[in-house]
Amino acid sequence: MASLAISSTHLRLLTLLVLLLAPSPSSSTWDSQAAPPNSLPVTRIPLNDLPSLSEAEYHVIIGYGTPAQNLSVGFNTRDYGPTFLQCKPCGTACDVPAFDPSQSSSIDQVPCGSPDCPLKTCSGPNCTATTVNGNGVVLPSMTVVTDVITLPWSPPTTMRNVRANCLLMGTRTSDSSSGILDLSRDIHSLASRAPLSPDTVAFSYCLPSLTETQGFLSIGAPRPEGNMTYTALRRNDVFPKSYLVRLVGLGLSIDGADIPIPGGDALIAVGTTFTYMVYEPYAALRKYFRSQMAQYQLAPRLGVLDTCYDFTGLSDISVPTITLRFAGEVSLELGVRQKMYFHRRDNRSLGCLAFANPAYEFPPGVAVIIGTLAQEMTEVVYDVRAEKVGFVSNRCD
Ligand SMILES: *[C@@H]1O[C@H](CO)[C@@H](O)[C@H](O)[C@H]1NC(C)=O
Numbered sequence: 541m542a543s544l545a546i547s548s549t550h551l552r553l554l555t556l557l558v559l560l561l562a563p564s565p566s567s568s569t570w571d572s573q574a575a576p577p578n579s580l581p582v583t584r585i586p587l588n589d590l591p592s593l594s595e596a597e598y599h600v601i602i603g604y605g606t607p608a609q610n611l612s613v614g615f616n617t618r619d620y621g622p623t624f625l626q627c628k629p630c631g632t633a634c635d636v637p638a639f640d641p642s643q644s645s646s647i648d649q650v651p652c653g654s655p656d657c658p659l660k661t662c663s664g665p666n667c668t669a670t671t672v673n674g675n676g677v678v679l680p681s682m683t684v685v686t687d688v689i690t691l692p693w694s695p696p697t698t699m700r701n702v703r704a705n706c707l708l709m710g711t712r713t714s715d716s717s718s719g720i721l722d723l724s725r726d727i728h729s730l731a732s733r734a735p736l737s738p739d740t741v742a743f744s745y746c747l748p749s750l751t752e753t754q755g756f757l758s759i760g761a762p763r764p765e766g767n768m769t770y771t772a773l774r775r776n777d778v779f780p781k782s783y784l785v786r787l788v789g790l791g792l793s794i795d796g797a798d799i800p801i802p803g804g805d806a807l808i809a810v811g812t813t814f815t816y817m818v819y820e821p822y823a824a825l826r827k828y829f830r831s832q833m834a835q836y837q838l839a840p841r842l843g844v845l846d847t848c849y850d851f852t853g854l855s856d857i858s859v860p861t862i863t864l865r866f867a868g869e870v871s872l873e874l875g876v877r878q879k880m881y882f883h884r885r886d887n888r889s890l891g892c893l894a895f896a897n898p899a900y901e902f903p904p905g906v907a908v909i910i911g912t913l914a915q916e917m918t919e920v921v922y923d924v925r926a927e928k929v930g931f932v933s934n935r936c937d
Pocket residue numbers: 603608609610692
């Protein structure tokens with residue numbers, strides 16, 4: 541439930557170092573009470589990008605084709621493109637499990653020139669792109685197909701004519717899975733295709749944290765019960781298919797001044813770990829955070845994270861409250877692991893403020909990119925038809 545109540549300025553964290561000393565999570569148990577019905581378990585896949593800086597991908601298992609071929613795929617809410625799958629023959633070798641189009645009886649090729657074909661030029665009658673290999677041989681690199689998707693919940697649900705870009709050359713993508721589901725606002729996305737009733741929303745997910753539980757992704761998700769508060773989706777010409785909301789400020793305490801976020805919307809991202817902000821609010825947050833954390837020893841920066849501490853030997857720490865305040869009186873208080881990134885390096889227990897000001901320019905109209913760490917353990921509810929997004933705290937638990 542989005543909560544307007546703000547807890548005390550400081551949050552006591554007694555278990556922090558126990559968790560830090562046991563970095564490999566114990567096998568997580570799936571709490572069927574927590575997830576809504578009709579949801580796919582989400583697995584968090586850590587990726588080591590830099591020494592000690594582990595980013596994550598979130599994967600679900602879906603079926604595609606008839607009979608259903610099970611594939612572990614990521615999902616994206618930004619307009620990075622349509623649903624795609626690694627497909628056989630994958631050039632010389634498939635290094636992830638790939639969909640085999642020849643084994644599906646229900647597959648259809650999208651014809652070239654059809655409104656469903658995103659290519660301007662195709663090779664041949666089908667919506668297929670080609671590439672020339674080192675020996676000068678022209679080979680199909682990608683073909684656009686439609687087939688049945690099976691969401692393996694109980695009972696399994698199928699959706700027909702779900703479009704996917706089939707990558708045929710073993711092309712590596714930004715995700716280590718067998719594909720990515722498009723959950724953007726595009727008309728072909730699963731968010732747009734989700735079966736809707738008055739009791740359902742386009743989709744919702746809860747991203748699991750490193751140490752806690754498994755999360756879930758629910759397409760055509762049950763509308764959460766109770767008095768949910770929602771914040772309106774915004775329109776942005778640069779990202780017409782992404783989900784943007786108005787983040788009005790960062791709440792730091794009950795009566796303390798908030799840090800306002802000047803003009804610009806917040807993009808909710810699934811492919812970005814940390815939360816990025818334009819300079820002024822970030823600098824104000826960093827200044828406040830450092831003043832509240834002055835009793836701890838500063839540690840060297842970690843990649844983009846420039847506010848890091850060495851907590852080695854401490855049995856508990858306290859971390860300032862940070863609440864994301866959205867338009868419409870919606871707020872999301874971040875848990876300790878949602879605002880700090882904890883890691884170990886050279887046997888030291890380190891933690892960094894998980895917010896950053898990036899080196900790049902924000903696109904017009906965007907002031908914040910809300911990353912996955914801030915979203916972990918919260919159900920993010922996308923009521924796309926009503927153009928609003930809501931948050932239910934501690935939902936993966
Ligand atoms: C695919 O997953 C479903 C649900 O978990 C399972 O019932 C089915 O046997 C799997 N199929 C294959 C081919 O592994």
